Amino acid sequence: xxxxxxxxxxxxxxxxxxxxxxxxxxxxxxxxxxxxxxxxxxxxxxxxxxxxxxxxxxxxxxxxxxxxxxxxxxxxxxxxxxxxxxxxxxxxxxxxxxxxxxxxxxxxxxxxxxxxxxxxxxxxxxxxxxxxxxxxxxxxxxxxxxxxxxxxxxxxxxxxxxxxxxxxxxxxxxxxxxxxxxxxxxxxxxxxxxxxxxxxxxxxxxxxxxxxxxxxxxxxxxxxxxxxxxxxxxxxxxxxxxxxxxxxxxxxxxxxxxxxxxxxxxxxxxxxxxxxxxxxxxxxxxxxxxxxxxxxxxxxxxxxxxxxxxxxxxxxxxxxxxxxx
Amino acid sequence: xxxxxxxxxxxxxxxxxxxxxxxxxxxxxxxxxxxxxxxxxxxxxxxxxxxxxxxxxxxxxxxxxxxxxxxxxxxxxxxxxxxxxxxxxxxxxxxxxxxxxxxxxxxxxxxxxxxxxxxxxxxxxxxxxxxxxxxxxxxxxxxxxxxxxxxxxxxxxxxxxxxxxxxxxxxxxxxxxxxxxxxxxxxxxxxxxxxxxxxxxxxxxxxxxxxxxxxxxxxxxxxxxxxxxxxxxxxxxxxxxxxxxxxxxxxxxxxxxxxxxxxxxxxxxxxxxxxxxxxxxxxxxxxxxxxxxxxxxxxxxxxxxxxxxxxxxxxxxxxxxxxxxxxxxxxxxxxxxxxxxxxxxxxxxxxxxxxxxxxxxxxxxxxxxxxxxxxxxxxxxxxxxxxxxxxxxxxxxxxxxxxxxxxxxxxxxxxxxxxxxxxxxxxxxxxxxxxxxxxxxxxx
Ligand SMILES: Cc1ncc(C[n+]2csc(CCOP(=O)(O)OP(=O)(O)O)c2C)c(N)n1
Ligand SMILES: [Mg+2]
Numbered sequence: 001x002x003x004x005x006x007x008x009x010x011x012x013x014x015x016x017x018x019x020x021x022x023x024x025x026x027x028x029x030x031x032x033x034x035x036x037x038x039x040x041x042x043x044x045x046x047x048x049x050x051x052x053x054x055x056x057x058x059x060x061x062x063x064x065x066x067x068x069x070x071x072x073x074x075x076x077x078x079x080x081x082x083x084x085x086x087x088x089x090x091x092x093x094x095x096x097x098x099x100x101x102x103x104x105x106x107x108x109x110x111x112x113x114x115x116x117x118x119x120x121x122x123x124x125x126x127x128x129x130x131x132x133x134x135x136x137x138x139x140x141x142x143x144x145x146x147x148x149x150x151x152x153x154x155x156x157x158x159x160x161x162x163x164x165x166x167x168x169x170x171x172x173x174x175x176x177x178x179x180x181x182x183x184x185x186x187x188x189x190x191x192x193x194x195x196x197x198x199x200x201x202x203x204x205x206x207x208x209x210x211x212x213x214x215x216x217x218x219x220x221x222x223x224x225x226x227x228x229x230x231x232x233x234x235x236x237x238x239x240x241x242x243x244x245x246x247x248x249x250x251x252x253x254x255x256x257x258x259x260x261x262x263x264x265x266x267x268x269x270x271x272x273x274x275x276x277x278x279x280x281x282x283x284x285x286x287x288x289x290x291x292x293x294x295x296x297x298x299x300x301x302x303x304x305x306x307x308x309x310x311x312x313x314x315x316x317x318x319x320x321x322x323x324x325x
Numbered sequence: 326x327x328x329x330x331x332x333x334x335x336x337x338x339x340x341x342x343x344x345x346x347x348x349x350x351x352x353x354x355x356x357x358x359x360x361x362x363x364x365x366x367x368x369x370x371x372x373x374x375x376x377x378x379x380x381x382x383x384x385x386x387x388x389x390x391x392x393x394x395x396x397x398x399x400x401x402x403x404x405x406x407x408x409x410x411x412x413x414x415x416x417x418x419x420x421x422x423x424x425x426x427x428x429x430x431x432x433x434x435x436x437x438x439x440x441x442x443x444x445x446x447x448x449x450x451x452x453x454x455x456x457x458x459x460x461x462x463x464x465x466x467x468x469x470x471x472x473x474x475x476x477x478x479x480x481x482x483x484x485x486x487x488x489x490x491x492x493x494x495x496x497x498x499x500x501x502x503x504x505x506x507x508x509x510x511x512x513x514x515x516x517x518x519x520x521x522x523x524x525x526x527x528x529x530x531x532x533x534x535x536x537x538x539x540x541x542x543x544x545x546x547x548x549x550x551x552x553x554x555x556x557x558x559x560x561x562x563x564x565x566x567x568x569x570x571x572x573x574x575x576x577x578x579x580x581x582x583x584x585x586x587x588x589x590x591x592x593x594x595x596x597x598x599x600x601x602x603x604x605x606x607x608x609x610x611x612x613x614x615x616x617x618x619x620x621x622x623x624x625x626x627x628x629x630x631x632x633x634x635x636x637x638x639x640x641x642x643x644x645x646x647x648x649x650x651x652x653x654x655x656x657x658x659x660x661x662x663x664x665x666x667x668x669x670x671x672x673x674x675x676x677x678x679x680x681x682x683x684x685x686x687x688x689x690x691x692x693x694x695x696x697x698x699x700x701x702x703x704x705x706x707x708x709x710x711x712x713x714x715x716x717x718x719x720x721x722x723x724x725x726x727x728x729x730x731x732x733x734x735x736x737x738x739x740x741x742x743x744x745x746x747x748x749x750x751x752x753x754x755x756x757x758x759x760x761x762x763x764x765x766x767x768x769x
Contacts, residue, residue, distance in 0.1 A: 303512030
């Protein structure tokens, strides 16, 4: 075991993936010599050479189009989009190409080897274009897997699984936690399962569900609730698509209550999808309406970020309201 | 008409032109009617791709394969002013007199001082972020100086000099950077994302390259409405890799938009040097590919920048066609306050470019013309530093925007669901006022 921050854990996973597989390539804007603007790919070019870890021209559609080609050819591209806010120029290559490659060809061709990494999320005074959480756009796309880790241990295990998974995976990294989140991480190879949520803390009164950086915020809220004698079951969804209905439903059957907290705006966010499914799976077990604590339905602001976000206080209030319903 | 349509010795373009002329003479020149005939020509001309076949006709025919080298287009670079302040022999000066020169020089000085102070303010934690344009100020200031006030400027983010030239007040810069309630952008965007409708300076958007096709559209609208105005669009050589760059140039060329594409080629896109960004002959060579009039200039030469922009404006307006200018420069500072260039380039490389300081170059010219002296120089920089410092102190004390600003401008009017989200938020803030110190005190 070693102490790693989230960036080190990502870097370590990439290192393992490149060492075991000569066809694994890491590329994106500023990814090469410099090691990426957050330094997630630090040292990889020195270790594996310029042919396998490199800067690309500044063109996201090019990066993912290139990656799709490589994946179709049998290589293992691990492409970085510098900020999730800048993934949209590549939307066509992801949504119309990567996601449908296998289906449209009757599995004559596929891009299952593709992994797209991108830092997402707010809380860093980034304003409109360095803060977004765009997972729901991709969750609406059959053929993709969408994964969001919450800490260094999760990040390494889930990223290795994503790289080895035989489907295109969009892997959103919580950039607010890149250096802030530090934890014990095994230095050796390990994987954590995709499509599986994790019950982080057992509880009896209410299920609280989140993913990625929001987990840290929700943890504060359930501590506040615990002081009021409310026992929360905390779940990290981990994989947004395809998501683990079973684990969530089993928990809600037990607690009868669910609060979902997400960074992204409320309307048509992934919390809405979860609420709809759990409502039909657990209808007779529900003691109160499923609550969603989300960003507001506006672009991500700067000066009023504190007011805008789904913080621990708003989550705590929702927990209380649900329990007192 | 039929004879014309069927003629074989006229090209598609010639036929179209003739028809447009005929219709202009004989009937009401409604565009739609003309285009109907133009499409008739297209049908009458029995070739798959009319435009291309015209180009092919002009090609010399060879019977041995003859590849054209990617670098076969030689692109000269315009230089007017030397570093010591003397003008190159035979160089044509732009239209400039002492008043204009002084205005430009004062703007350059203001630019340098503001950047210097705000990088400092960021280090002190007073603002969250800043982007300086050290060493490439001439490109933005000179570009704006070559325009008229009614021309639209659509910039990338490192062109605060153009906005300064247009007269954006020091307080306006400060209010934006401190995201206070007096910021025209209502404190919503990161520092340096300025914009002013009054000054025809489009608000900056972080996603790169997006303004390039927008500039083509904006300029096309200016043309259709018969405005005596063009659009100038700034972007970096890095952003020129984006798909939007290619889309924008082609749209502008095909639809004849009076837009000036102004590329600041400063050698880097964050850590990526331009030789890892593209292999072709700079950005200028692409202008040639899209059939756009192209000029490469020394971007640290204020007179070359001014001359180029003045000519480009005249041409764009008269011909209703785009122009592209590639200004060669160097980003002497860090990409932003979040960046440290020592991780990707050497001090020696930077020192080489320090010797090409565009502001010093202009100063030398001003001194040689006796339009400026050292005394003026000292007092200008001194007073600018004081003004900027004082403005920082004022702006940082101004309140953040009111909480209501969270939900305005998402749409033209606040829809119901946002109003109720706001009401709910206000109730919540009242419950935990100490957690929302910027807004709690002002909620009724
Ligand atoms: C679509 C998009 N991708 C990536 C970024 C991140 N980014 C911001 S500035 C920059 C480099 C731009 O370089 P260049 O266009 O040469 O302008 P310069 O910074 O040199 O003025 C990058 C990659 C972005 N803002 N938008
Ligand atoms: Mg650049």
